[in-house]
Amino acid sequence: MNILIAPILSALCAVSGDTGSLVLQAEVVHGPDGPIEKGRILIRDGKIEAIGAGLELPEDGHLIELEGHLSAGLVAMGDQTGLKGEALDSTRQIMDGADLAFGYDKTDDGWGAFLEAGVTAVLLTPKPGALVGGRTAVVKPAGAMVQRRAHLHVCFSNAAFKPGVAPTSYPGAISMLEQRMKTPTGGFALLGKGLGVLLAAKTRAEGLRAVAFAKRHDLTGALTGVSRAGDLADELHDAGLGVILPPIGAAADPRVPASAATLGKKDIPLAFSLGATNRSPHALRISALRCMKAGLARDAAWKALTSGAGEIANAPVGSLAVGRAADMVLWSGDPLELTSQVERVWIEGKQVHGDDDQ
Amino acid sequence: MIYPGFLISCVLLALASPAPEAPKPVDLTVHADYLHVAPGEVVRNALIQIRDGKIASVLPGRSAPDGALSAHSIMAGMIDASARVTPGDVAVEQSKEVITNLSVTDSLDFFNPAWDRLARTGVTTTLIAPPDYNVVGGFSVVVKTSGPKRVEARVVTGASILRGAIGELPSAGNSPAFGRPTNFYARRPTTRMGVEWEWRKAFFDAAQSARFPDAEFEGADVLRACLAGDVRIFIQAWTTADIRTAVYLDEEMQAEGYGDLDIVIDAGAEAWKEPAFLVRTGTPVVLPPFPATGRLGERAFMPWDTGRKLTDLGIMIALSAHGETGLKERLSAQAGYAIRGGLTFDEALACVTTTPARLLGVEKQVGAVKSGMDADLVLWNGAPFSATSNIVGVVASGEVVLTPR
Numbered sequence: 001m002n003i004l005i006a007p008i009l010s011a012l013c014a015v016s017g018d019t020g021s022l023v024l025q026a027e028v029v030h031g032p033d034g035p036i037e038k039g040r041i042l043i044r045d046g047k048i049e050a051i052g053a054g055l056e057l058p059e060d061g062h063l064i065e066l067e068g069h070l071s072a073g074l075v076a077m078g079d080q081t082g083l084k085g086e087a088l089d090s091t092r093q094i095m096d097g098a099d100l101a102f103g104y105d106k107t108d109d110g111w112g113a114f115l116e117a118g119v120t121a122v123l124l125t126p127k128p129g130a131l132v133g134g135r136t137a138v139v140k141p142a143g144a145m146v147q148r149r150a151h152l153h154v155c156f157s158n159a160a161f162k163p164g165v166a167p168t169s170y171p172g173a174i175s176m177l178e179q180r181m182k183t184p185t186g187g188f189a190l191l192g193k194g195l196g197v198l199l200a201a202k203t204r205a206e207g208l209r210a211v212a213f214a215k216r217h218d219l220t221g222a223l224t225g226v227s228r229a230g231d232l233a234d235e236l237h238d239a240g241l242g243v244i245l246p247p248i249g250a251a252a253d254p255r256v257p258a259s260a261a262t263l264g265k266k267d268i269p270l271a272f273s274l275g276a277t278n279r280s281p282h283a284l285r286i287s288a289l290r291c292m293k294a295g296l297a298r299d300a301a302w303k304a305l306t307s308g309a310g311e312i313a314n315a316p317v318g319s320l321a322v323g324r325a326a327d328m329v330l331w332s333g334d335p336l337e338l339t340s341q342v343e344r345v346w347i348e349g350k351q352v353h354g355d356d357d358q
Numbered sequence: 359m360i361y362p363g364f365l366i367s368c369v370l371l372a373l374a375s376p377a378p379e380a381p382k383p384v385d386l387t388v389h390a391d392y393l394h395v396a397p398g399e400v401v402r403n404a405l406i407q408i409r410d411g412k413i414a415s416v417l418p419g420r421s422a423p424d425g426a427l428s429a430h431s432i433m434a435g436m437i438d439a440s441a442r443v444t445p446g447d448v449a450v451e452q453s454k455e456v457i458t459n460l461s462v463t464d465s466l467d468f469f470n471p472a473w474d475r476l477a478r479t480g481v482t483t484t485l486i487a488p489p490d491y492n493v494v495g496g497f498s499v500v501v502k503t504s505g506p507k508r509v510e511a512r513v514v515t516g517a518s519i520l521r522g523a524i525g526e527l528p529s530a531g532n533s534p535a536f537g538r539p540t541n542f543y544a545r546r547p548t549t550r551m552g553v554e555w556e557w558r559k560a561f562f563d564a565a566q567s568a569r570f571p572d573a574e575f576e577g578a579d580v581l582r583a584c585l586a587g588d589v590r591i592f593i594q595a596w597t598t599a600d601i602r603t604a605v606y607l608d609e610e611m612q613a614e615g616y617g618d619l620d621i622v623i624d625a626g627a628e629a630w631k632e633p634a635f636l637v638r639t640g641t642p643v644v645l646p647p648f649p650a651t652g653r654l655g656e657r658a659f660m661p662w663d664t665g666r667k668l669t670d671l672g673i674m675i676a677l678s679a680h681g682e683t684g685l686k687e688r689l690s691a692q693a694g695y696a697i698r699g700g701l702t703f704d705e706a707l708a709c710v711t712t713t714p715a716r717l718l719g720v721e722k723q724v725g726a727v728k729s730g731m732d733a734d735l736v737l738w739n740g741a742p743f744s745a746t747s748n749i750v751g752v753v754a755s756g757e758v759v760l761t762p763r
Contacts, residue, residue: 158448164541166453170445170465171488171496205467208508231469231507 020060021049022349026070026330032307032321041070043326046348051320068343071335073120073327074284075309075318077244078224078273080127082108088127093165094180096187098134100124101148111141115353117281118342120327121146121310121317128159128200131173135187136198138315140327143347147315151198151221152187156210174209181217196221196314207232215239222312224273230259233266242269242312247279248287257294264300271309289338302336330354384409385756388735389422390432394742396726397704397712408733411756415729429751429762431742433707434727435482435734436689437714439644440624440678443472443486450488450495453542455528456560458520458577461497462488468507476681477503478760479688480736480749483514483724490523490594491531493547493556497521498592500718504754517719520584523594524603525656528553554603558610561585565616585617594624596658598631605635622717627658630667642674642717647687648695665709666700676714694743706743737762
């Protein structure tokens, strides 16, 4: 189904190797500024060198013409794949110096499912269960570490409380965090200096307290886990925070996707989480489509799956912008149609999933 | 003939004194055949005008204009001084048995539908306290039951009120430190006497640290403010033994010269047993909901004439439903039970409006239907608290939360 025009350089996947550059052309290329009909993308050394409709083929390059839509890989937030039982250290309530990056296992079997679903970047987060569970990391499925320290993960939900260990209460937790912010050390000292904050909560009241905490200390980052965060849109907007939405399945409460639409109207940066290790990464697109049905604009939904998620993840992922790693997905059709399937996936210019019938 | 001079004067006058600004139209008008302005004050055929969430005026002897809400009887929104709408044990910090530097405010969830249910029973103002798993649990907060779902919009500024308990609950989860204790519940108190010891030690240490700065500890300033009478303390004490302990604590602090505590007994079911203690210290009591079987929390016994007995002795009492909203448990039903136990209508009305307002320090804002106060109204289809009447409407801060239509 894919037509090869340029000479075949290698028997296996097309690689923009040391020897030259690769130009991919697809029916539609979903570039950073919108879809490009018959768009082309020039890749050299695993990075995107140029993108546009009429890119000329460099002398050392070869062209692959593809059927379907080419887009940036999707970005999944809030996952624990590869961390096994190590996504939560239960010995301490505050672990601001702990990096989840140390638990990342790129050989984990689970990563294959991410590639099959077109996901090329994942934000690893600690499991809720501590007040500060550690620092998040952004990784590529079965690939590189993109960002070792993306956020400090602070839990405002009651999942942070354990019997017999301080704090046992919401007021106690907030007081403990405020104490740490008075004379910040460790991860707290890095907040606002390259380290964002990921505010985990469940209920809207917890979300409000989390957003107020971020506002008080002028922190950047996102709120995660509040399914009806749309009710907090004004506060989120004021605090300049994004929202990571929980997975929204076909049977979700209709107020949940409607809430996402409210956030979209307020231009609040959005992303989707998987929320559990055993959840299919396909849940990302299903969540986005559910929100579109409820009124979330198509552009906002797409951004939430890609570049917007990359911004919230605090890492250079989710976009086909020039200079970025060539993490791409070829879809059989419009990626925001559930009938479209993932045909191929490239990470840093190297095809890692799909047919190799070039 | 009109003199030109007169015309000029008119023009000058008109220029000099612009027409007075028309008063802003009222947002809501409510009519009552009988308006209970406050206990003992009834206005017939009253028209209540509401503007910006406050009562703008109360006009007697008016008929109901078209479109006005109207009811047989109207009284002020009720106040529950022990409403207990919290997310439970996570609303109180238990890592120390005496917590004085935290407030329950940081645990409140105004998205909880329990608030709406409470508002629809006519309770418009509440005192929310940290649950009583600690000896001293921290600060309580006065909040409205309806309005925007944001803390800052719901909090009413009143007295500073610290919360604590005497009885079984503060020691219930603790154990002696046998073997290797793995959590902080291996601690005092494990008994009633331990609870009493914690109270005395807290105030003793706070008083001492005023003289010896090296002994200063976190939260001592709050305890000293209690001793100075600047912070009121609501103490849950169901049984007569626990009420006695609270009074002894107050008297001991006075005898030692440390100060005079401003104590209110909450859930004082057995206050009727030894009321002399309360009389001699002038301690008010918030009664728990009347029990169907007589027995209440911590097996305390409260007969239905408790309100009558305490009122006769001059003890200030308020009624509470502990946040219950069922037809037989809600605060209006408690007032009805108190009347059956011997209180007059006006005394019962005071127990759910003006008296709790005074205990919470918000009597200038809520508890009566007077101009300038919050437009919190309960609309009845008959005489309030009567078994044959129902609450048919509720207005809270000028918003209709239960409509009689």
